[in-house]
Amino acid sequence: MIRVGVNGYGTIGKRVADAVAAQPDMELVGVTKTRPNYEAEGAIRRGYDLYAAVADSAREFEAAGVGIEGTLPDLLDAIDVVVDCSPAGVGARNRSTYEAHDTPAVFQGGEDADVADASFNARASFDVARDAESVRVVSCNTTGLARLFAPLDEMYGIEKAHVTLIRRGGDPGETDRGPINDVVPDPATIPSHHGPDVNAVLPGVDVDTAALKVPVTAMHTHSVTITLREPPTETAVHDLFEGERRLFSIPERAGIDGAGKLKEYAMDVGRPRGDLWENCLWAESIHVSGRDLSLFQNVHQEADVVPENVDAIRAVATDVPAAESIARTDEALDVGLRSLLADDERLRKPITADD
Ligand code: NAD
Secondary structure (H helix, E strand, O other): OOOEEEOOHHHHHHHHHHHHOOOOEEEEEEEEEEEHHHHHHHHOOOOOOOEEOHHHHHHHHOOOOOOOOOEHHHHHHHOOEEEEOOOOOOOHHHHHHHHHHOEEEEEEEOOHHOOOOOOEEEHHHHHHHOOOOOOOOOOOHHHHHHHHHHHHHHHEEEEEEEEEEEOOOOOOOOOOOOOOOOOOEEOOOOOOHHHHHHHHHHOOOOEEEEEEEEEOOOOOOEEEEEOOOOOOOOHHHHHHHOOOOOEEOOOOOHHHOOOOHHHHHHHHHHOOHHOOOOEEEEEHHHHEOOOEEEEEEEEEOOOOOHHHHHHHHHHHHHOOHHHHHHHHHHHHHHOOOOOOOOOOOOOOOOOOOEE
């Protein structure tokens, strides 16, 4: 059993905690909170042991009548791996604490790449974690691009990729983010930082990225054009994507026209928190012209990095091979959404009352 602690129980941390708790080879020892708010209550309701992230706040938990098992150092002494899900930039400040406790760490994409020994994406760079004491799971956008690029690069070779990232302004709970009525180039400089971040896990891929922020909270949208070294057919591209469990093709007949209906679909199929762990590709957007492949995909910023964190834990703590770890993670979480209405009838499952 890999004993795991989650430091920072917010948007990403609570999802990673649930995903860890669902793995048969992992034990979630505890999670930290800075204060006894609604998320702390959520952790208690799920039966997770709570630790104070900051020693000074222990009294606040006591005053609120919220029992804690100890503080962060107590948690670090009881685990094999810590997953740092604190706000961007705070992880770098926590690093020395983890090192002092000799606790291997998994950081998030809000940190600079040098926070960890290596940057991690399960599909693109699992093995970099083998000799690493710490890894950084790349951001939600970078994860989405790495998952898409890795199989295409293996099959056809990527000569050049151009991506426009239409980024959600903030997560649903982030009342202080925006814009609320604009489309803002962010960053206004081109290329954006996303391309170099992709190269942290896929160093050989030539990619230019440009990014905008828009007033939505549900998901990011990527408009992608890739010049491949060998010309593909559209059917072959569909088949390639079908073989990737962390890619979900949205069939045209499903009538899902945007992120709103995608999230609704995720809730209808019973996904916890309406989470979409997979990249969501609009099947009818997949277009081939010579060696150029174009498509739209959406990534659920709160969810796509979650299975990657689970694999990152196994990568730093065990010798489990990449494919086996990915399969275990996907099996335990039920990653691999497939529509019953797939455009390609070979891929369509019969609809039964139970579905
Ligand atoms: P969040 O603000 O929702 O959660 C962070 C949690 O950490 C909060 O509960 C906060 O109280 C707690 N915290 C604050 N200071 C702390 C400390 N010193 N020690 C421990 N915990 C502390 O943030 P988030 O969206 O979950 O982001 C966490 C990380 O994941 C960031 O690096 C972010 O860039 C990255 N990330 C976020 C998203 C996203 O869309 N939300 C997607 C991918 C990656």
